[in-house]
Each structure stands twice: as structure tokens, then as C-alpha cells.
Amino acid sequence: MAEKKSKQEAGVAKGDTLGLLDLDYAQAEQFFIKRESYCNFELPPYFCFEEVLAKVSKVLNGKQLKSYCVSKDSASNYDDVNHTLLANKDGKYAWRPFTLIHPALYYALVNLLTSEENWNALRRRFRRFQSNPRIQCLSLPVISLGKKSDKAAQILTWWHEIEQRSIELSLDYAYMAKTDITDCYGSVYTHSLAWAINGKKIAKASKGKANLMGDKVDVLLRDMSYGQTNGIPQGSVLMDFVAEIVLGYADLILCLALKKAGLHEYHILRYRDDYRIFTNHPTEGERILKILSELLQSLGFKLHPSKTTLTGAVIRESVKPDKLDWLETRQFDKNLQKQLLLIHGFISKHSGSGYSLTLLKDFLNRLEKAHKRYHKEGKPLHNRYANDWHIG
Numbered sequence: 001m002a003e004k005k006s007k008q009e010a011g012v013a014k015g016d017t018l019g020l021l022d023l024d025y026a027q028a029e030q031f032f033i034k035r036e037s038y039c040n041f042e043l044p045p046y047f048c049f050e051e052v053l054a055k056v057s058k059v060l061n062g063k064q065l066k067s068y069c070v071s072k073d074s075a076s077n078y079d080d081v082n083h084t085l086l087a088n089k090d091g092k093y094a095w096r097p098f099t100l101i102h103p104a105l106y107y108a109l110v111n112l113l114t115s116e117e118n119w120n121a122l123r124r125r126f127r128r129f130q131s132n133p134r135i136q137c138l139s140l141p142v143i144s145l146g147k148k149s150d151k152a153a154q155i156l157t158w159w160h161e162i163e164q165r166s167i168e169l170s171l172d173y174a175y176m177a178k179t180d181i182t183d184c185y186g187s188v189y190t191h192s193l194a195w196a197i198n199g200k201k202i203a204k205a206s207k208g209k210a211n212l213m214g215d216k217v218d219v220l221l222r223d224m225s226y227g228q229t230n231g232i233p234q235g236s237v238l239m240d241f242v243a244e245i246v247l248g249y250a251d252l253i254l255c256l257a258l259k260k261a262g263l264h265e266y267h268i269l270r271y272r273d274d275y276r277i278f279t280n281h282p283t284e285g286e287r288i289l290k291i292l293s294e295l296l297q298s299l300g301f302k303l304h305p306s307k308t309t310l311t312g313a314v315i316r317e318s319v320k321p322d323k324l325d326w327l328e329t330r331q332f333d334k335n336l337q338k339q340l341l342l343i344h345g346f347i348s349k350h351s352g353s354g355y356s357l358t359l360l361k362d363f364l365n366r367l368e369k370a371h372k373r374y375h376k377e378g379k380p381l382h383n384r385y386a387n388d389w390h391i392g
Contacts, residue, residue, distance in 0.1 A: 017153045020141040020241065021126055025119035031143060032110045033057055036150055037237040041087060041098045049103065056107045062115075065108040065220075075105060076227035084233075099233035101224055109220045110238060118213050122245070125197060129248035132255040138162060139271040140244055141237050150237075162271050166278075166318035169267055173278035176317055177285040179292070179308040181301045184273035185234040188246055189300035190221045196249035217242070230300065243272065250299060257291050273301075278314070285310050322350035336370065339363060 023031060031037055033053040060068075065075075075081050083100040112118060130137060138161040144153035166176070181187065194203035194214030206212055221232055221242070232239050251270065258266070266288060267278040275292065279285040289310075293303050311317045316324065325346070333339045343363060347356045 016145050017142045017157070018145060020143065021123050023143070025114045025116045028119055029057075029110055029114040031141075032114065032238050032241075033107065034150075037141075038106065039100060039235060040151060040237050040240070041235050049100075052103050053107060056103045057111075060104065060107055060111055062111070065104060074227075075102070075223040076225075079226040081105060082224060082233060096234070098235035099224075101233050101236060101238075105220065105224050106236070106238065108223075109217065109242075112213070112216055112220065113241075121213065122197070125245075126248055129252050132251075134266060135251050135255055135268045135270070136161075137244070137248060137251060137270050138165075139240075141240060158271060162269055162274075162276070163318055163320075165269060166276055167315055169269075169278045170314035170318065173267060173314065174280050175278070175282050175285050175310060175312050176314045177275075177277040177279070177289055177308070177310045178317065179275050179277075179289060179303050181273035181296065182304045184247075184301065185239065185243060186231045187300050187302070188230070188232045188243060190218045190225075190229045190232070192246050192249070192299050193217045193221065193242070196245045240272070246299065247273065250296060250301075253295050254292060257295055258288065261287065261291060263288060276318075282310055282312075320353075320355070322346075322353040322355050325350065336363075336367065339366070 020028065020031065033050070035048055035050045038049050038053060039047070081102045082105075084097050085100070086095045087098050088095055113122065126140075138157065142150065142153050142157055144150050146153075148156070170176075191203075194212055194217075197214035197217065198206075198212045203212065203214055206215070218229075222229060224233055225231060232242055247270065254268075258264075263284060265280055266284065268288075269276040269278075277285055277288050277292075279288065289303070289308065296303065309317075329346075330342060333342060340363060343356070343359045346359065347353070350356065
């Protein structure tokens with residue numbers, strides 16, 4: 001009799017994904033020190049950090065970073081332990097800092113979170129965060145078991161679990177409120193990690209003793225940020241997960257607050273710092289927004305007022321405006337030059353849209369196919385794109 005396939009092997013066969021919390025502690029450690037986990041923003045492919053992270057992991061595995069310090073000095077006393085780059089989102093002034101965390105500090109945090117005891121405790125804690133099926137967190141990191149990259153799998157998860165799920169919920173709810181947190185990563189209060197991981201009462205009772213996992217995480221985060229208690233570095237899957245710990249705790253206290261307020265007919269989808277709140281009455285949507293705003297302020301967060309809306313057009317608002325605009329306009333032209341003009345018009349109108357990259361990749365694939373076709377037919381170089389571009 002053939003042996004039963006493991007969950008991971010079955011997933012590979014289907015080209016499926018695994019959630020981060022489906023991994024055991026050893027698998028989680030290996031996931032966090034992968035190249036695309038250490039740096040999840042775009043860099044040239046020749047930048048690879050896996051080798052240095054692997055070497056650091058061999059040295060620090062199971063040990064505390066401070067045992068290698070030559071004095072009692074701390075990394076929190078230095079403001080240049082990491083390397084920060086500014087990325088421009090909209091081609092204008094929306095500069096966003098992305099950080100390459102010092103490999104030793106990065107792995108020290110990985111080592112702490114993925115010890116067998118701590119990782120199992122975190123998995124139990126997330127089960128508590130997700131105990132209310134009406135509040136869904138859909139942004140925990142995923143691992144691709146097929147040919148797609150982890151990042152591509154994460155984007156596909158957003159499309160399926162947020163956009164498509166929102167359209168489904170329009171059958172049950174008449175209104176949808178949308179909002180997000182202003183500068184989420186820059187607003188994380190590091191002391192709140194102890195509240196999230198260990199519970200606020202326990203964390204408060206042991207303040208100053210630094211014997212809880214949450215306290216140790218707090219110390220390492222401050223080591224990365226010149227001792228500051230506000231903000232965590234952005235640009236790695238590890239920090240995405242740290243943010244999810246705090247935001248998961250916010251989900252838990254939101255659940256308790258809504259129950260206390262007597263609100264039961266709602267559904268909330270959260271993807272990192274973005275919220276979609278579904279109700280059947282606009283006043284209930286407004287009440288939930290107010291409760292959410294109050295509890296987030298207790299954690300150091302604020303909702304973005306200009307991005308907070310309440311609408312009865314649930315289906316239309318479930319799809320991103322840039323994508324909807326593309327779907328509602330002419331999308332295809334046989335002539336490559338005219339197709340490029342269509343894309344140019346879209347990008348000019350939606351300069352910060354991530355969907356523009358998808359359109360350009362599709363155009364590049366089409367251009368490469370045209371190149372292969374003309375090459376196969378043996379047409380002269382100067383006539384290669386004559387039929388497509390009306391040139392030559």
C-alpha cells in the first residue's frame with residue numbers, strides 16, 4: 001500500500017499554497033530566511049542575501065545575540081545598523097522607506113519567534129485571534145508549493161479572498177465600509193507586541209522584567225530602530241508577520257467590543273491594514289468604524305480619513321477603481337502601437353497602480369511572441385514589426 005502523502009506533498013501536486021501557520025517551527029525558520037522573505041520589495045536579481053543569512057543562522061542558532069557582544073553595548077544605541085531605501089509609489093511624492101535589516105538582528109528575531117515553544121505559542125495565539133468567523137484576517141504570509149513565487153501566490157490570495165469574496169458578500173449585505181490605517185508600519189508601538197502575544201494584563205504585570213516572548217520581541221525591534229518604540233522596519237515578510245501579530249490582537253479586541261455593543265450582523269475582511277466592513281444598515285457600518293477607530297488609537301494607530309468610505313454599491317466598490325476603469329474601457333487592439341497607447345493612457349490616469357505592471361508584462365509577452373513569429377518566418381529585420389506597428 002502506498003504511503004499517504006503529506007499535506008505539503010499533496011499541495012505540491014495541486015500547485016497549491018500553504019499558510020505560514022501550517023508550517024512547523026523548523027519550516028517557519030527556513031521560510032523566513034529565504035531570499036524573497038528577507039527582502040520582499042523589488043531589487044535587481046543579483047542582490048541575494050541567502051548566503052549571509054545561512055551563515056548567520058549557523059552561528060546564532062539557539063543562542064542570544066547579546067552573547068556575542070564584546071561589551072554591554074546594545075544595537076539600539078546606533079542609528080545606522082540597517083540600510084534604508086526610499087521607494088516611490090506614484091512617481092511623484094509618495095516616498096516610502098523600505099529597510100534591509102541587519103542580518104544578525106533579522107535572524108535573532110527569526111530565531112526567537114521560531115523556537116519550538118514560541119512558534120507553537122504563536123500558533124495558539126493566532127487561533128485565538130481568528131476565533132470569530134465574522135472577522136477574517138486574509139493577509140498572513142503564504143508559501144507557494146507550485147511554480148509561482150511566494151509573492152505571486154500572495155497577490156492571487158488577495159484577488160481571491162478580498163476582491164472575489166467581497167463580491168460574494170454582496171449577496172448577503174447591502175452596505176460596505178472601506179478604510180485603512182495611516183502609516184501602519186511606522187505607527188506600530190513595539191510595547192504592544194507583549195500585549196498581543198502574552199495578553200495586556202500579563203504584560204503589564206511583568207513590565208520591566210523582560211521575561212516574556214513579547215518583551216523579547218519588543219527589545220529586538222527597538223534594537224533595529226535606534227531604541228525607538230514607534231515603528232517597525234518595512235520591507236520583509238518577517239515584519240509583515242510582526243505587524244499581523246499586533247493587527248490580529250486588534251481583531252480580537254474588536255470582536256469583544258462589537259459583542260459588547262450588541263452588534264452581530266456584520267462581516268469584516270482585513271488584509272493587513274485594509275478593512276472592508278459589510279453590514280445591512282449604514283448606521284451599523286458607521287458604529288463599527290467608530291469602535292474600530294477607538295480601539296486602534298489605543299494601539300497607536302489611526303484610520304485614514306480620506307480613504308474611509310461607506311457605500312451601497314458593494315459590487316462596484318469591491319473592485320479596485322483602476323482595475324474597474326480598465327475593464328470599462330477598450331482593452332485590446334491588434335496593433336501593438338495602439339495597444340501601448342491604451343496602456344500609456346491608463347498609467348497616466350492611475351500612476352500609482354500596481355495593475356499597470358500586469359498590463360506591461362502582458363504587452364511584453366505579446367511583443368516577444370511577435371518577435372518569435374517574424375523570426376520564424378525569416379522576414380527582414382527592418383520589416384519585423386511592420387504589420388503590427390505600421391512602420392518600415
